[in-house]
Every structure is written in structure tokens, then in C-alpha cells.
Amino acid sequence: MISTLLTGLLLLLGSPSETGPPKPPAAPRYTFSKLAWADEFNYSGLPDSTKWTYDVGGSGWGNKEQQYYTKKRRENARVENGHLVVEARKEALMPGNDYTSARLVSRGKGGSQLYGRFEIRAQIPGGRGTWPAIWMLPDKNPYGNKGWPDNGEIDIMEHVGYDPNVIHATTHCKAYYFRINTQKTGITKLPDATSAYHVYAMEWTPEAITAYIDGEIYFAHRNEGTGWETWPWDQPFHLLLNVAVGGEWGGLKGVDEAAFPQQMLVDYVRFYEMKKAS
DSSP: OOOOHHHHHHHHHOOTTBOOSOOOOOSSOEEOOSEEEEEOOOSOBSOOTTTOEEOOBOSOTTTTBOEEEOSSOTTTEEEETTEEEEEEEEEEEETTEEEEEOEEEOTTTTOEESSEEEEEEEEOOOSTTEEEEEEEEESOOOSTTSSTTTTOEEEEEEOOTTSTTEEEEEEEOSSSOGGGTOOEEEEEEOTTTTTSOEEEEEEEOSSEEEEEETTEEEEEEEOOSSOTTTOOOSSOEEEEEEEEEBSTTTTTTOOOGGGOSEEEEEEEEEEEOOEEOO
């Protein structure tokens, strides 16, 4: 999600970091059958406070975004009809921000994990200017400059509304990130991404990070074994769910004010433990 314009420009310019049809790592093999953490959203009201917290504010989030992320505000984040609703709205609730939205975070609520399979079944919003994301950041920052990108980011799913139904999975670290045009990126077309639910999943092992949609692989980043600069993914990460508005990538072709409100609907979130296959 911290990736911006730069990932969008890859679609226009091409990049040596884009992957072809990826293949899963051949060995070792792992299983991901034991559920470790989940929210099925089988309740109503605000998101479960034992599982989710909020990032709050409207400072642009490093990407010149236009939304203010609120906390415990039903208009922007609620659970109803068996799913989580993350809603971006056209409203100037706070000075300097013309939109509101929510950014839910599993950090500190048991939703942090080293390795495993992470599944999120969701329907994402459309509308020019929307920028929904399902992504992960580290709980701590032990490497390099003690921040981003040195300590890594995993984007399981990103979508920008001006480029409908094109889904991105990306990894960022010190050696591979957008500002030096080296990020590892997988891109695929999903014709009904904004009108139907799909399972966005990521399997993370010591050898590779692999992204799937509905069981089909569309991205893989393999561990080169050359240190934290190319592989900081050896520590617990947590999940973020948000809908941004505008920004250097999401707003590259402007924002359609008439398109709002827009919602990301999440049916479930499930984390599975990684175990070596017997």
C-alpha cells in the first residue's frame, strides 16, 4: 500500500521486476491446515475490538492521499449481514480532508504471525480515485533504517479504480521497492473484482512469498538467501485492511466525487499456521 504511482506506472512502462506466470517453490513442502487466527464477521456492530484496532489520521500517509481514517465510526467501518464493511465517503469531517475511510489493523490483537497462509475473501470497490488494499507490515523494525522499506511490506491485493479489475500483488524491501523501480510485482486481470467476492490469499514460507486469487497463483517472490536487504520477511507481520482515496497512485487520473460512497466488503479473514509436510 505504501507503493504508489510507481506501481501504476509499471503498467505503462513495464518493469524487469514484473513476474511471468509464477510457479510455487518445489521444495520443501508445507501444510497450512491449522487455523491460527480468524474473524468470520458473524456479528453486528463495530469490528471486534479484541481482534482489530485502527490507524487514525489524515496526513496523506506518505502518498498524498485525501482521506481521513477514523476510529470506531460505523459510517466507515462496521460489521453487518455477515461481512465487514470498510466504507470511503465524500465528507469533510476533518479540515484538510475531503473524504473519510477506515484502516483496520490486526497488530497487537493476536493477528500477527511469522509464516503461514493468509486468506481474505472480499469484494473490492470500484470508482475512479479508490485505492483498496489488503496488505501486511512488520510488528517491529529491526533492520536498516528501522522503518520502511527496509523492514518489508507484503501487498496481497491492491486495486486502483481508474484501472478497473486489475489486481496487484507486490513485495517491498531495501533492495526491491518502487522508488528505485525494482519492486517485485505480479499483475492479473479479474473481470468481476468489483462485483463479486474472491479469495485473496498469500502463502509465506522461509523460501518464498506466493500470492493467489481463488487458488490460482499470480505472484511469487523467492528468498535469494542474501540477507535482510532482499528478505526481511523472517519476523512477525500483521494485516491491514483499508480503502484509500486519491494519492499518487490511486489519484493518478483524478477522483470521481460522484462515485462515493464506495465499500470494500470482507467475508472473512483467516490465518493458518505453517507446518512442514510429513
